[in-house]
Amino acid sequence: MIHTWKEYILIQKAKNLLKKNYSEYGFTSPAPKLYPFQWNWDSGFIAYGYSFYNQQKAMTEMRTLFKGQWGNGMLPHMIFHENHPEYFPNHDFWDSSTNPTAPKIPTSGITQPPIHAIVVWQIYNELSKKDNKKARKFLEEMYPKLFKLHKYLLTERDPENSGLVTIYHPWESGLDNSPRWDLALERIEVPKGMKYKRWDTQVVESDERPTKKEYDRYLFLVEELKKHNYDDKKIYKDYPFKIKDVVISSILYKANIYLKKIGQVIGEDTKQIDKWLDYFRKGLYEDSFNKEDGFFYDIDLVSGEQIKNKTVAILSPIITGILDAHHIRQLIYDLDGIGFCGGTSCVEHAFPSTGEKEKEFDHERYWRGPLWINMNWFFFKAFVDQGMSIEAEVLRECVLGMIKRHGFCEYYSPLNHKGFGAKNFSWTAALTIALVKE
Numbered sequence: 001m002i003h004t005w006k007e008y009i010l011i012q013k014a015k016n017l018l019k020k021n022y023s024e025y026g027f028t029s030p031a032p033k034l035y036p037f038q039w040n041w042d043s044g045f046i047a048y049g050y051s052f053y054n055q056q057k058a059m060t061e062m063r064t065l066f067k068g069q070w071g072n073g074m075l076p077h078m079i080f081h082e083n084h085p086e087y088f089p090n091h092d093f094w095d096s097s098t099n100p101t102a103p104k105i106p107t108s109g110i111t112q113p114p115i116h117a118i119v120v121w122q123i124y125n126e127l128s129k130k131d132n133k134k135a136r137k138f139l140e141e142m143y144p145k146l147f148k149l150h151k152y153l154l155t156e157r158d159p160e161n162s163g164l165v166t167i168y169h170p171w172e173s174g175l176d177n178s179p180r181w182d183l184a185l186e187r188i189e190v191p192k193g194m195k196y197k198r199w200d201t202q203v204v205e206s207d208e209r210p211t212k213k214e215y216d217r218y219l220f221l222v223e224e225l226k227k228h229n230y231d232d233k234k235i236y237k238d239y240p241f242k243i244k245d246v247v248i249s250s251i252l253y254k255a256n257i258y259l260k261k262i263g264q265v266i267g268e269d270t271k272q273i274d275k276w277l278d279y280f281r282k283g284l285y286e287d288s289f290n291k292e293d294g295f296f297y298d299i300d301l302v303s304g305e306q307i308k309n310k311t312v313a314i315l316s317p318i319i320t321g322i323l324d325a326h327h328i329r330q331l332i333y334d335l336d337g338i339g340f341c342g343g344t345s346c347v348e349h350a351f352p353s354t355g356e357k358e359k360e361f362d363h364e365r366y367w368r369g370p371l372w373i374n375m376n377w378f379f380f381k382a383f384v385d386q387g388m389s390i391e392a393e394v395l396r397e398c399v400l401g402m403i404k405r406h407g408f409c410e411y412y413s414p415l416n417h418k419g420f421g422a423k424n425f426s427w428t429a430a431l432t433i434a435l436v437k438e
């Protein structure tokens with residue numbers, strides 16, 4: 001619901017930004033200069049925003065994205081519908097054709113957080129208010145694609161049946177430059193003097209982006225994946241970066257709840273989804289939960305250790321709905337105790353990507369400190385679902401205040417709320433619409 005005239009103006013600005021970032025190929029770029037292609041979870045958030053005022057565009061965004069789905073179910077993190085030769089790493093670097101199940105359209109060879117079933121359900125909800133038949137048809141069209149994606153993630157990426165998804169690259173996490181990956185990257189030896197020309201640091205300040213040391217390792221890992229033909233069986237046997245990612249797994253759990261709802265509306269048998277939901281509930285507490293401090297961590301499969309950095313990931317199971325309001329409040333107040341939000345209330349302050357008391361904390365460098373709207377939106381939604389209306393409203397006010405003052409930035413400093421990264425960032429605009437309307 002729109003509360004004020006200022007919120008109305010904010011929504012108009014958000015819609016204008018999304019219009020500007022829209023490509024004639026039927027997708028919305030995250031930010032045309034820095035990220036000129038279609039990105040996987042960006043398109044999910046963007047379609048979520050569209051669902052409130054243009055369901056046709058929301059459906060197109062999803063349809064264009066799933067054109068990149070591989071035969072094995074994997075949904076790539078980047079789809080190269082257009083040619084931008086200046087960009088690096090481009091489609092020729094990824095060379096997805098080394099995998100026989102890759103589609104004709106060039107894509108990257110790794111995936112991103114699977115938020116799409118949540119988005120498809122939201123589009124259905126909005127569309128069915130006007131045209132129930134069309135809304136149901138959309139579910140029938142999307143269900144097999146979504147099911148195939150979830151099956152891929154919970155078989156190829158979880159041969160252990162732990163309900164937790166294994167990632168092969170920091171870029172798969174969506175929280176790319178998080179200190180969570182530092183130790184695992186540290187032990188990877190790369191050839192000396194790797195030469196390449198980065199695109200990102202030509203567009204934004206280099207101290208807002210990953211260092212050369214990290215970038216070398218990102219590119220080295222892609223070379224390794226190519227050597228394995230992006231074949232999960234080969235990768236699982238012998239590859240240096242395999243991590244059970246608690247954020248992706250929590251998002252997938254929530255997405256499975258929506259996939260089940262979708263299946264039920266169109267009369268599908270949803271027993272397999274129930275199994276996946278059970279696996280996660282078990283895996284979350286057996287593998288990711290740490291009894292000593294009560295937080296949830298990723299698991300590094302190479303070292304066998306939990307990754308103990310205090311980042312936004314340790315809260316991510318809040319997204320699932322498994323944790324009740326009492327448990328969520330306990331987690332949030334424990335965080336206040338360890339200075340995660342610099343000694344203030346995390347809700348009033350919004351959740352940074354990395355705790356402010358962490359030694360790796362950097363308020364301007366992406367995913368190593370800044371506040372991101374997508375993670376805060378997930379928590380806002382969880383608070384609403386758990387009836388935590390005060391926390392939801394305080395967080396919403398804080399996030400919208402930041403956006404009103406500094407525009408639709410890619411991320412914001414937790415120290416002064418100033419914006420950094422791309423200045424015309426699509427998911428910030430799309431989720432602003434959601435934050436105002438939901």
Ligand code: 2M8
Pocket residue numbers: 030035039040041042077171173174175176200
């Ligand atoms: C960032 O990731 C890309 C690589 O995928 C990059 O840094 O170049 C991340 O924030 C990721 O989550 C996001 O999807 C992407 C586009 O917004 O940018």
